[in-house]
Structures are given as C-alpha cells and as structure tokens.
Amino acid sequence: MFSTLQDRLPKELALAGIADIQAANRFIAQAYLPAHNARFARPAALEDSAFVAADPQQLAQILCVEEERVVARDNTVAFARMRLQLPHSPIRHHFVKATVRIRHYPDGTLAIFHGPRRIARYMPDGATIPETALLGKPREPLRRKTEADK
Incomplete structure (x- = not known):
C-alpha cells in the first residue's frame, strides 16, 4: 500500500x-x-471470523505492572506505601534479602512471585488472599473450533 x-x-x-x-x-x-x-479487493478465504475470545487470566498476566523488590529483614515487601507480609511457605523458611517480583493486576490485586512461583496474593488494600480462595475448578484451555466441533 x-x-x-x-x-x-x-x-x-x-x-x-x-x-x-x-x-x-x-x-x-x-x-x-x-x-x-x-x-x-478479494473475498475472504473463510467466511468465519478469525477473532477468538481472549482468556481473561492471560490478559491479566499481560496487562499487569511488574516491579522487582528485595524482601526486608522482617519478611515483608514494600509496595505503594504498604508493607506486604509474606506468608509461611513450603518453598523456603523465609525470603529475607531475596529478590521478588510484584505484579499489580488491572483489577487492583497484587501477587508476589519468587522465580516462577507465586508465593502470595493480596487485595488492593494489602489484605492477604488465602491460597484456599485461589483454588477452584480447573479450566479447560481455549482452542479454536474445528469443523468436527460444529
């Protein structure tokens, strides 16, 4: 063009x-x-729409703001004028002086990651979200519909 x-x-x-x-x-x-x-102009090869529904969880991971922090001596992380207490973890006894990543999601919630593992989640006000609240029914992965599905 x-x-x-x-x-x-x-x-x-x-x-x-x-x-x-x-x-x-x-x-x-x-x-x-x-x-x-x-x-x-040429007609479309397929009449179906090429757009697929976006997975909201993947969008949240893409659209979050991620920052690095070093865990303080009292096993807390400072973020947005809050002190986020890290819960007990089966991964390590403590995370003192460890570098962690804080993700601030579009809905206001926060998550702290150590490497690939999420070690804590928080509400926008800094209240801890218990891990049991995070567990739910596993979701099926999104996939495109094929001719057999129609």
Whole structure:
C-alpha cells in the first residue's frame, strides 16, 4: 500500500485538479477508494471470523505492572506505601534479602512471585488472599473450533 498511496494517490489528485483538503477527502471517498477496492479487493478465504475470545487470566498476566523488590529483614515487601507480609511457605523458611517480583493486576490485586512461583496474593488494600480462595475448578484451555466441533 505504501507505494500505491505515496506515489499514485498524489498523481491522481493532481490529474483531477484537486488543490484543497476537503475536495481531496471527497475525491478519495467517492472516486478513488471505490475504484481501488474494486481492483484490489478479494473475498475472504473463510467466511468465519478469525477473532477468538481472549482468556481473561492471560490478559491479566499481560496487562499487569511488574516491579522487582528485595524482601526486608522482617519478611515483608514494600509496595505503594504498604508493607506486604509474606506468608509461611513450603518453598523456603523465609525470603529475607531475596529478590521478588510484584505484579499489580488491572483489577487492583497484587501477587508476589519468587522465580516462577507465586508465593502470595493480596487485595488492593494489602489484605492477604488465602491460597484456599485461589483454588477452584480447573479450566479447560481455549482452542479454536474445528469443523468436527460444529
């Protein structure tokens, strides 16, 4: 499209004797685009939509703000004027001086990760979300519908 629009369109406007923006917009909408689309448009190979539903959990992971912190000597992490107490963990006795990542999700909740493991979750006010509240029914992975599914 760059060569078509950057090279051909100015020549078409000059041939039509167009010198102002309003006339150029009318020419493009009424004459140029219909002729261009008639010449270059092709029907879609498949009638189905190419868009698939986004997984809200994956979107939350993508759209979160992630920051690194070092755990203090009292096993807490400072974030947004709050002190987040790390709970007891089967991974380690404590996380003092460990570098952790804090993820701030679009819904306001927070999560602290040590490496690939989530070690704690918090409400926007800093209250701990118990791990039992995080457990739920496992979800099926999203996949595209095939002809057999229809």
